[in-house]
Amino acid sequence: MTDCYAVIGNPIEHSKSPEIHRRFAAATGEAMTYRRLWAPHEHFRAVAEAFCCGGGHGLNVTVPFKEEAYAFADRLSERAAAAGAVNTLRFDSDGQRFGDNTDGVGLLRDLQDNLGITIAGRRVLVLGAGGAARGVLPALLAADPAALFLANRTAARAEALAERFGTLHPCPLSAIPERGFELIVNTTAAGLQGENLELPDDVLAPGGTAYDLVYADTETPFIRWARTHGATTTSDGLGMLVEQAAEAFFVWRGVRPPTAPVIAALRRGEA
Template sequence: MSNKINKNLYAVFGNPIYHSKSPDIHNFFYKLYNLNCNYIAINASKNFFLNEISLFFKNGGKGANITLPFKEKIFPICDIITERAKIAGAINTLKLYNKKFILGDNTDGIGFLSDLLQNNLIKRKNNILIIGAGGASRGIIYPLLKFGCNIFITNRTFEKAKFLMKKFKKFGNIKCIKIKNLKNNKFHLIINATSAEIKNDLPLIPSNIIKKKTICYDMFYGNEDTNFMKFCKKYKSEKVYNGIGMLINQAAHSFFIWNKIFPDIKKTLFFLKNKIK
């Protein structure tokens, strides 16, 4: 990216990035509000991504999203970091501030909570089980605790779950629980925050924790039901969701940071669902 950018350009950086729906979403936002902007996907080098992202801004880029595997590694190029990004330990949104400073933020958590609220899937004091203790979990725990929910984390490697519990316990009621002990508990909402779907795998959880009224949410999204979604439907959950709503909402919050406009979620969801059929 050696040439100066002549228009308002935004991008998502990741590796791999071919599957990203972010360009579809953001370019729909620009069309919806008649903004002279363009949003592209950039497959960044795993070794030189910091230089590539810095060059993007030096050449006139206005803002960027960061996805796997760079979210936890982007801090060094940021001049300003928001509190929620610090707490999450990950950054997914960058903005050029005053034409010289790079602001680092995280909209994953607020995007996830927004989707839950829009679909009436969450209430204060709900017991929520999060399966997985990686980067996806990090981004959503703080807003759920701040909202007033009770969080339980389980993970194949229990030490990772304990680490997250210790990291976030000052923000609310959070516990870690071994997979073998899950069957003795009742959860209002079960969230799959693992990468099992990428490996065509399924999180190891007992089926008896899934009831008719248990809300099941897979943060992964695709054209068809994920393995986790199929598993939950098999055991009679009537409310099963994928991560497409979270994807749109986190994008909307990024868009608001850049443009001070909060986009229409329903129109975008309708557009994207029709596009990925």
């Protein structure tokens, strides 16, 4: 029997996850299939349950369903519990739905291991306060930045996140906007719709790093903005996507697939 997996989201047609997991399966010899699964905004639970009851073994969860997946899970990993969001669901043989969050470790591996970006001692700004921000905040805080700030169109959501995560680590965390950040991480989905973010000209320190969790075949508006405002290093979220997928693959299969060849192939546009 071949085990079945999928990525669920809305929108979902852009997702590179099926190609990533096809490459992982080929590299590790794991017998599995993987597909895209679209869900209407109000019907995540129904679609996820139908996939599980139909013999599905696990789901990757993308925008906008990570907080709904958190509520859907029966058991949570420590990192999912800390984040309050789930991006990986595993359907166990005992009927339990196990929820994990691999976003944070995926982001850190891409920033630190693949891009050589140091987080410790840096001033970091996170844009957004949704499920994606929840997923990466514990890992960013654990990397020991000098300070971490949050910004969101709805200020109350950023303030709520600052209150939730402010006691996890001694790093100062605030929703009060400042200027001159050495690393800005955009967790919003604005880039999926090609939307520009309204940011002060001096929010990024000269020579700083800009990282967009969104990935696209063309440069995202946030990355374009960063390049014209003094960023030395910029990256979309393709590397994070592959790294978090590798961690999810391990959660499902107990095997760690190689990531560098997959990132390189996708950067070359191979499908």
